[in-house]
Amino acid sequence: MKTLQEYLSASHAPEDLGKIIMLIADQAGPIRSAFISNQNYAGSTNSSGEDQAEMDTWADARITSVLQKSGLVRAVASEEQEDIVQMSSSAKYSIVMDPLDGSSLIKVNLSVGTIVGIYEGDVLQAGNQLRAAFYMLYGPMTTLTISLGNGVSIFALNAEGTYILLKENVKIPEGTLCGSGGLRPEWTEKHIRYMNEIECEGGKNRYSGSFVADFHQILEYGGVYAYPATKKSASGKLRLVFEINPIGFLADQAGGAVSNGECSTLDIVPTKVHQRTPVYVGSKGMIAKIEAIR
Numbered sequence: 445m446k447t448l449q450e451y452l453s454a455s456h457a458p459e460d461l462g463k464i465i466m467l468i469a470d471q472a473g474p475i476r477s478a479f480i481s482n483q484n485y486a487g488s489t490n491s492s493g494e495d496q497a498e499m500d501t502w503a504d505a506r507i508t509s510v511l512q513k514s515g516l517v518r519a520v521a522s523e524e525q526e527d528i529v530q531m532s533s534s535a536k537y538s539i540v541m542d543p544l545d546g547s548s549l550i551k552v553n554l555s556v557g558t559i560v561g562i563y564e565g566d567v568l569q570a571g572n573q574l575r576a577a578f579y580m581l582y583g584p585m586t587t588l589t590i591s592l593g594n595g596v597s598i599f600a601l602n603a604e605g606t607y608i609l610l611k612e613n614v615k616i617p618e619g620t621l622c623g624s625g626g627l628r629p630e631w632t633e634k635h636i637r638y639m640n641e642i643e644c645e646g647g648k649n650r651y652s653g654s655f656v657a658d659f660h661q662i663l664e665y666g667g668v669y670a671y672p673a674t675k676k677s678a679s680g681k682l683r684l685v686f687e688i689n690p691i692g693f694l695a696d697q698a699g700g701a702v703s704n705g706e707c708s709t710l711d712i713v714p715t716k717v718h719q720r721t722p723v724y725v726g727s728k729g730m731i732a733k734i735e736a737i738r
């Protein structure tokens with residue numbers, strides 16, 4: 445069974461890139477172990493104005509600390525930190541991350557994740573410039589879904605703490621699962637037309653409140669995850685830099701697509717770390733449908 449380390453070596457990933465990926469991947473165990481004693485809110489808010497869960501700040505501090513100590517990272521842009529954290533100016537790679545995605549679900553024991561993107565150079569680059577993207581998903585298994593720009597592979601953490609290959613060359617099939625954020629009364633006419641069209645064609649609602657978990661299900665079964673523009677928020681809820689770009693990169697690498705409802709978000713050059721954008725991500729056919737609605 446191929447391990448993540450063997451996959452990185454076989455992919456001829458530069459040594460520093462491989463070391464950074466393994467460093468973050470190896471935080472899955474400590475993060476999982478911290479769930480039981482970090483169930484509540486931290487009493488602070490992040491740059492998006494959201495209440496921070498204890499696990500948001502715990503995971504952020506943990507990953508930021510190991511990256512700082514490694515000397516391998518140039519800068520980190522995190523959902524949980526206002527500004528970009530400058531680290532080693534001589535280092536080649538920078539990290540964008542959502543250290544804990546879906547944190548409100550921890551106390552009800554639903555699956556949550558960590559989302560990571562890696563760039564050569566600085567962090568405010570378009571998603572199509574990503575050198576690597578991956579997410580850990582803390583569910584019945586701990587899985588790590590990764591692309592280095594040459595297809596998508598999924599690994600699972602075994603009892604010995606080694607990531608072993610579950611599936612390679614993953615492709616998103618056409619499918620009917622659909623999950624949409626936002627409150628229905630706040631949906632725009634375009635989004636309502638889209639959801640009606642999907643549901644009339646047999647769309648099955650799958651929405652847990654965890655982007656990583658909802659996307660992972662679509663990666664396997666096909667469909668679409670949407671957090672659309674709403675009447676209250678034209679930019680939707682999710683953040684371009686550390687949520688939508690890494691997941692969108694993986695979707696694209698798996699033969700799917702990512703869009704803001706009009707065009708691919710992978711071409712957008714971010715101007716701010718915490719900028720939001722509407723997102724539709726999943727099967728190519730599902731994304732074509734939303735972009736066809738004018």
Ligand SMILES: O=P(O)(O)OC[C@H]1O[C@](O)(COP(=O)(O)O)[C@@H](O)[C@@H]1O
Pocket residue numbers: 494523542544545546547548625626653654655656681
């Ligand atoms: O609670 P809502 O508005 O449906 O939003 C759910 C979405 O918000 C998120 O929880 C945002 O991520 P964070 O938990 O990292 O803030 C997504 O994981 C999820 O898809």
Ligand SMILES: [Mg+2]
Pocket residue numbers: 542544545546655687
């Ligand atoms: Mg998130």
Ligand SMILES: [Mg+2]
Pocket residue numbers: 500523542543544545546547
């Ligand atoms: Mg988060």
